Amino acid sequence: MPKLKKEEKRQFSNYISDVVDNDLVKSLDNYTQHRSTTTYKHSLNVAYYSFWIAKRLGLNVEEKSLIRGALLHDFNLYDWRKTNMTSSEHLRTHPKIARYNAKKYFNINPLEEEIILKHMWPVTISKIPTKKEAIIVCAMDSVCAISDFIKSFFPKYKKVKEV
Ligand SMILES: [Fe+2]
Ligand SMILES: [Fe+2]
Numbered sequence: 001m002p003k004l005k006k007e008e009k010r011q012f013s014n015y016i017s018d019v020v021d022n023d024l025v026k027s028l029d030n031y032t033q034h035r036s037t038t039t040y041k042h043s044l045n046v047a048y049y050s051f052w053i054a055k056r057l058g059l060n061v062e063e064k065s066l067i068r069g070a071l072l073h074d075f076n077l078y079d080w081r082k083t084n085m086t087s088s089e090h091l092r093t094h095p096k097i098a099r100y101n102a103k104k105y106f107n108i109n110p111l112e113e114e115i116i117l118k119h120m121w122p123v124t125i126s127k128i129p130t131k132k133e134a135i136i137v138c139a140m141d142s143v144c145a146i147s148d149f150i151k152s153f154f155p156k157y158k159k160v161k162e163v
Helices: 006-020 023-030 039-056 063-071 087-105 110-117 132-151
Strands: none
Touching: 006 023, 006 039, 006 063, 023 039, 039 063, 039 132, 063 110, 063 132, 087 110, 110 132
16 A cells, blocks of 8 residues: 555544544445455545545546545445345446435535545546546546455455355
């Protein structure tokens, strides 16, 4: 995992604090994500990588919103495999559901809303991320998802068999 500097680590911990300790957010640890991890750990990773890349590239971003949006981007409080949804329905609809939950349980701002709603582009073809923060989270989500899937081929990481 890429390293944050000491001061950046302190900032990161500060930004995640009100979201990461929430019981509903913690419950995301009950849902397997990308075969090798949980939605909670995946979301934390996406937040960490998004913050790290923004710092390393010296991008002028709304850091707190970048991190909160990343943490809540998959805030789906169910296991889609136990619903009637197909995989492709889940892929297309879960950003809207995550946004609904994030609005309901957290006081998210319009930028955080955009980050969540547009993180699945180009699957959600009309939801093109235009804000820097949304583009970063969309890209880091893909990086983390690919890494999660690759890890699942190694028995020590594999969590469950998914459909
Ligand atoms: Fe997602
Ligand atoms: Fe994700």
